[in-house]
Amino acid sequence: MLSFDPSEISMAKLHGYLLSGIEPRPIAFTSTVDKKGIPYLSTFSSFNVFSINPPVLILTLVKRSKGSMYKQVIENIKLTKEVVINVINYDIVHQMSLYESKNEKGINKFEKVGLRTISSEKIKPLRLAESPIQLECKINDIIEFKEGVVAENLIICEVLKLHIKEELLDENKNIDQNKLELIAHAGNSLKTETKVSDFDLSKLDALEGIGIDSIPEEIKNSDVLTGKNLAMLGKIISIPSDDDVDKFTKDHTEFIGLNKLKKHTFAKEFLEKKDVISAWKVLLMK
Structure with missing residues (x-):
């Protein structure tokens, strides 16, 4: 001993x-x-x-x-x-x-x-x-x-x-x-x-995140995303740029034209896979 x-x-x-x-x-x-x-x-x-x-x-x-x-x-x-x-x-x-x-x-x-x-x-x-x-x-x-x-x-x-x-x-x-x-x-x-x-x-990934207070209101008020999901979104250092979202859109045409509910549902699926960046890009698609 x-x-x-x-x-x-x-x-x-x-x-x-x-x-x-x-x-x-x-x-x-x-x-x-x-x-x-x-x-x-x-x-x-x-x-x-x-x-x-x-x-x-x-x-x-x-x-x-x-x-x-x-x-x-x-x-x-x-x-x-x-x-x-x-x-x-x-x-x-x-x-x-x-x-x-x-x-x-x-x-x-x-x-x-x-x-x-x-x-x-x-x-x-x-x-x-x-x-x-x-x-x-x-x-x-x-x-x-x-x-x-x-x-x-x-x-x-x-x-x-x-x-x-x-x-x-x-x-x-x-x-x-x-x-x-x-x-x-x-x-x-x-x-x-x-x-x-x-x-x-x-x-x-406890980094210097943007925080939930910096997330757009439409996303924060989601009927799909939970508090846990929002916290994951809030831990990124910066929100993806328009260029990053455009490139993601070209590579993932299946997400084009989705309504808010479907976008949030797909974003939630990405978050469950711990792919926070892709979740953000889906949410920011036009």
Whole structure:
């Protein structure tokens, strides 16, 4: 058996052992508000249940990994003592990936990733309508372990109100885990219990995408394309040019003259094959 004191190895090695050996770690979108009441969206890659009576959750945020987002989240939490924890399932994993692709200050993340907000009942921060479980929490304490670049914070939250989508419940009003399909970190990969065993986060192509807010309204308001589809479209660096679309049209004459419904249906098929560029070109055909 390999045995050692944590101080005897590098932080990088210790990080790898702990995060690969203790998993899965559930992921959440958290929403807070700043001193002006402006809503702010962030992700936490490490949170869990700590107590049932009282109902307490813990969040952890690493300063080095989040940059300016870290500062804003901690500032909001310290100021308002409120946070909504919105769990992430397979249906919104692409929105999570799109969120990670662009973290500049001043960007409206709710619009960028195409997630709808709804009012909370006990606190000011908003809930995410697409999240299967939303937890309104007050902050009981924040423990800062270390000063410096790699400072870690343990945020202790008490649940004030719990919201669970009805379709996740069985006949006894218990959560059906097969319907929930939560996303969690497993080492360096993402994991879900039902759709796929695990998958690599890098394969979600979390680049500096244009965001859902930059997609034309006709496409965003589609009756065919889902939020997941729109998130995939929003992860491209730039929309295909007219010349690119014209060339695609010449090579794929079968798509000429299609109505909106059929174009969106074919685009969805391309997205299911992870061919985002072709999906865009079909959508942009005249």
